[in-house]
Amino acid sequence: GQNIDQPTEMTATEGAIVQINCTYQTSGFNGLFWYQQHAGEAPTFLSYNVLDGLEEKGRFSSFLSRSKGYSYLLLKELQMKDSASYLCASVDSNYQLIWGAGTKLIIKP
Amino acid sequence: DGGITQSPKYLFRKEGQNVTLSCEQNLNHDAMYWYRQDPGQGLRLIYYSQIVNDFQKGDIAEGYSVSREKKESFPLTVTSAQKNPTAFYLCASGGLGGADTQYFGPGTRLTVL
Numbered sequence: 001g002q003n004i005d006q007p008t009e010m011t012a013t014e015g016a017i018v019q020i021n022c023t024y025q026t027s028g029f030n031g032l033f034w035y036q037q038h039a040g041e042a043p044t045f046l047s048y049n050v051l052d053g054l055e056e057k058g059r060f061s062s063f064l065s066r067s068k069g070y071s072y073l074l075l076k077e078l079q080m081k082d083s084a085s086y087l088c089a090s091v092d093s094n095y096q097l098i099w100g101a102g103t104k105l106i107i108k109p
Numbered sequence: 110d111g112g113i114t115q116s117p118k119y120l121f122r123k124e125g126q127n128v129t130l131s132c133e134q135n136l137n138h139d140a141m142y143w144y145r146q147d148p149g150q151g152l153r154l155i156y157y158s159q160i161v162n163d164f165q166k167g168d169i170a171e172g173y174s175v176s177r178e179k180k181e182s183f184p185l186t187v188t189s190a191q192k193n194p195t196a197f198y199l200c201a202s203g204g205l206g207g208a209d210t211q212y213f214g215p216g217t218r219l220t221v222l
Contacts, residue, residue, distance in 0.1 A: 004151065031208045042113075042199065042213035043152075050208070087152070091208040099151030 002026045004100035006088050011106045012078055020073045020086050020103045028093020034062055034073045035087040037102065043087055046073070075105075083107045112136065113214035115200050120219045122194075130185045130217045132200035141183035142201040142211060145169060152199065158183055159205055187219065194221045 003025045012018040024032065031050035035043035049055060049064035049071060061074040073086055085102040092098055113134040122128045134141065140159045144152040154167030158177040172191025177183050183202075187194045197218050201211040 008149075033208075033210070040197075040216070040218070042215050045210050045212065048208065048210060089152075095208060096154065097152075097211070099153075101149055101151045 002090075002092060002098045004088055004090055004098055006086075006100040006103045008101070009104045009106065011108060012075075014078055014080060014107055014109050016078050017074065017076050018078060018105065020075070020088075020105065022071045022073070022088035022100055024069050024071070024088070024090040024098070024100075026090045026092040026098050029066065030091040030093070030095055032062075032064055032071050032091070033087075033089040033097065034071075035089065037085045037087055039084075046086075078107050080107050080109070113200060113202055113212060115198075115214035115217050117217060118215065120217055122219070122221050124221055125189045127186055127188050128194075128219065130187065130198055130200075130219070132183045132185065132214055133181055134183075134200075134202040134212075134214075135181060136202055136212065137180075138202035138212075139180070139205045140203050140209070140211075141177070142203075143167075143173070143175065143183070143185045144199045144201065146197040146199055146216075155185065155198075194219060 006022045034046040037043040047062040054063045059076045087102045088100040089097040116131045142157045143155040156175040158164035174186045199216045200214040203209040203211040
């Protein structure tokens with residue numbers, strides 16, 4: 001079956017660094033997305049990885065290891081506005097997105 | 110401004126009534142999607158469409174219906190056959206290429222009383 005696993009909830013301190021992990025098992029693989037979703041709002045695109053390695057975009061970076069079926073989202077210099085859910089989604093062989101349940105990130109002052 | 114709009118933001122209906130959720134996009138995207146989001150679960154695909162007058166069932170299509178008469182519009186009807194319709198409904202659009210990014214509307218929270 002197809003499965004995406006990510007932690008349900010994480011807590012971090014303002015100004016710190018946090019890493020949100022995602023493991024996937026899908027039929028075929030055509031990349032992995034990370035989205036941010038504030039409560040009651042639309043998910044917004046953060047990153048897409050299809051090749052192994054780290055991609056950096058400002059305070060956010062995303063890493064992919066295809067051989068391990070593993071990705072992480074790294075958030076640096078955390079701000080209160082980063083409090084949100086972070087959704088991981090794998091693209092399967094039919095180019096359909098398989099979504100994880102999301103990781104709720106709580107930022108404390 | 111380009112974007113995706115969904116209306117209304119909140120919707121209340123009595124059990125047994127059909128209800129239609131609106132989704133409009135002016136991004137010139139070919140593909141449009143409807144997802145359902147429930148607490149503690151990932152987004153689940155209801156229906157998607159890649160071209161006008163054609164659409165495909167997703168993982169949880171039972172009790173829902175859609176139409177795609179115009180490229181810009183992809184309304185979703187939640188019928189009385191849907192057993193547990195209370196949820197947050199998200200519409201998205203994107204290109205046709207492989208793993209094109211999907212862009213989401215603000216969502217409609219449907220509560221069936």
